[in-house]
């Protein structure tokens with residue numbers, strides 16, 4: 001496993017583009033409430049990019065694919081190359097939106113057809129306790145704090161290890177101002193959002209090296 005903590009100030013500029021051509025998951029809306037945009041933003045839990053992982057079957061398919069955001073692709077490739085994975089191609093990402101009481105239970109990420117390349121994970125906003133375990137849930141996990149601007153590279157054994165996010169930790173040191181340049185209304189709204197939220201973007205390669213599309217026999221991942 002390798003972990004790198006770098007580039008706090010240089011990883012915000014693709015924010016608008018990242019949210020283009022994405023699949024969103026918003027928690028069910030209570031029809032008795034009025035669904036203001038703030039209400040909907042608060043219910044947003046994840047977005048997928050590139051190959052859109054089917055949340056129920058955990059399978060990717062060619063029919064559920066949109067262009068991967070070029071800026072995020074370049075950034076992920078630069079991080080992968082800097083950590084010794086220069087063949088890495090960004091083809092899918094999950095953007096997780098955590099609130100102060102959110103958590104993510106223990107799981108492995110194994111839907112990708114090609115598992116030899118790392119997962120590149122970017123964290124913004126509030127901090128998280130990240131637990132990194134082993135190949136079974138019996139392996140006691142190691143706790144790691146992921147802060148805003150941290151980049152984690154899950155490679156080697158950690159690529160297929162169990163991991164979880166049991167707690168979001170409040171921080172007043174999340175460099176909110178670094179996450180945007182111009183003080184537009186949208187930036188101000190983002191500043192308010194991120195003051196009590198964590199965003200994690202984790203980027204994956206799905207296909208084997210050189211393969212550009214999924215063929216019909218691909219994508220039979222099991223949970």
Ligand SMILES: O=C(O)CCC(=O)C(=O)O
Pocket residue numbers: 094096104109121128130146163165200202
């Ligand atoms: O939020 C994180 O740091 C981890 C997210 C994760 O493990 C996932 O989306 O599969």
Ligand SMILES: [Fe+2]
Pocket residue numbers: 107108109163
């Ligand atoms: Fe994961």
